[in-house]
Amino acid sequence: MALPNTNTAHAPLTSVQRVRIWYGFLLLIIAIFVVRLFYVQVIRYDHYKHAALSDQLKQYEIPASRGIISAQEGGQAVPIVLNIQLYTLYADPTFIKNPDTVAVKIAGIIGGKAQTYSDLLKMKKLRYVILAKKITAEQQAKILALKYPGVGAQAQNYRTYPQGALAAQELGFVSDSGKGEYGVEQALNKQLAGTPGELKAITDISGVPLAASRDNTETPATNGTDINLTLDLSMQQQLENILKAAAQKTKTQHASALIMDVNTGAIKAMANFPTYDPSKYYDVSDGSVFQNGAVSDPIEPGSIMKSLTTAAGLDMGAFSPGVTYYDPAKWVVDGFTIKNIEEDGGAGTKSLYDLLNLSLNTGATWELMQMGGGEINTKARNTWYDYLTNHFMFGKETGVEQGYESPGVVTGPKDTGSAINLTYAETSFGQAIQTTPIQMAGALSAVLNGGTYYQPRLVDSYTDANGKTTMVAPKALRTNDFKPSTGEALIPMLQYSIQHHNPQPAFDQNRYTVGGKTGTAQLAVNGIYSATEFNGTYLGFVGGEKPQYVICVYMQKPKVDYYAGTAAAQPVFVSLAHMLIDSSFVTPKH
């Protein structure tokens, strides 16, 4: 009997069974994919996202355009500092096959010596050499059109100065790193620079952002604030011309001058000699020329201080405008003799007019004595120190929008056993104290305008990136700083002084109010006042019914045969005062 056939291995599969097997196989494949995708997309999500973005996600800085700087001209704002895009030409020498040929072509387009470029292009060990900076867009386009492998150009923004070197030290410059240096550029760097924006984007292979990416973020740049200065261009130009001519004529080492609006503290013109071209600041070998000496170079002002000593004494009531006193022609203070120049004559009865006109050191010392009740004592020193620092604002920065402003030097009134009375006697006629021209101008303005000390300023208005303009109002740091009668008494004394100093040409005091005082300060050499080296200074005003402008002039070490204040500084003041009158900056008396 045959056994039943139990072997089913070779039994043909039905179609349903075959489909089920393939179906199961498909599910297995799908399951493998799902598991793998789960691993890649969920478990290793961060790793792969980072790896992908590192190739595709680009981060760009959107540079902010630096604010432009303008000045006044005929009531309009005229740009004097603008931005321009220039190019840095670079090369990768390893790509350059014929350095000499390339160098000749480049030299033919941008100038310079072909040999210099050739030497750079032959530096095969370097991958990046700078061939030239500040080439124009046209030059860059011509060079790139040559399609030399390894030669490229990088755009960079630079400052440009349509007025050339005008007001260079007041403006400052912008370094290659984009930072403002000196002048307004340094003092207001934050406002001028603006805030760069940022673009994070998935890009294609050529770096163009793909719009469809959700990861793209763009923070727009905020452009820098435009600044409109108080400087008057034509006044500035004439001041620079006058100062340069005078400095060259008198062989002055360093000269500074400024014109300030008496009633607002606005600086209308300010200049120094020597100066420089801010577009070529890198060519300057003596870094001190970057400084705006009118705000950062304090010196002993000399006898122009007597105007302020007189004003202080009048203001506190130590003496009256019509006072006369006996001047002994010398005082002995702390064992040292204070005397006058020979031309002033000997002892005698003097008025405040004589004191200022003859520039009596003994007269200024007498004024200090009156502040102490008849002698130089603690009261005199404290009172005078209070006027110097709290009324005239010496010994502290004025806050004018300039880099590296100096506070100057004022010795405290405390007696430390080092001839403090002599020191204070000297400060009354402008020695043993250091001030800047801007401090002197600010102080005299406060006396002349009726008693308000306005903070000296160079900024007239700000215009932000949205076009909103904010005017800068005159800032009164001290009101009732002086009695109005103080200025009224001082004005005729200073008019008297200039009339007796033979200004050429003379001023018509019937139509204009012009006054001032010379200063000749001995220079301290190794701690001893020199008998041969002097600084010449001048502090004066010009106006119609009332003083409109204060002018301060510092001339350091001029080579003149007469007193430096009279021979070197006064002519500058006289020229500037006439310039203001002739150019109709001054409204004459009715």
Place this chain on the structure above:
Amino acid sequence: MNGRSPVRASRARFNGRSQNTVSFRTQTRAFGPVSNTIILIVLACLLGLLYLTQVTKANAYGYQINDLKDHKSALKLENENLKVAAARLQSLDRVQNSAQAKALVATTPSDTVAN
């Protein structure tokens, strides 16, 4: 004879039919699992294609935007260059050295000189 005529017997038979003793099955067509999978895959592909179309279109607009931005930058640059050129043309030095300025005749101001 049982008393029933052949006609009546036939009617009785048909009466039974009208009593739904026989059910008629409704014929429905259903997709099988393979068909469903294929349909789902096709739909997913269509959706993917739609997505790709939209992304491509968006990116094409992105390129246009980029071109327009470049154009805007170029115009802005040109504007700044023109401002610089205008400012240079109006500079004091240039005006001072112009032919018109050189043709001016200097006069001595008498107003400021004391009589």
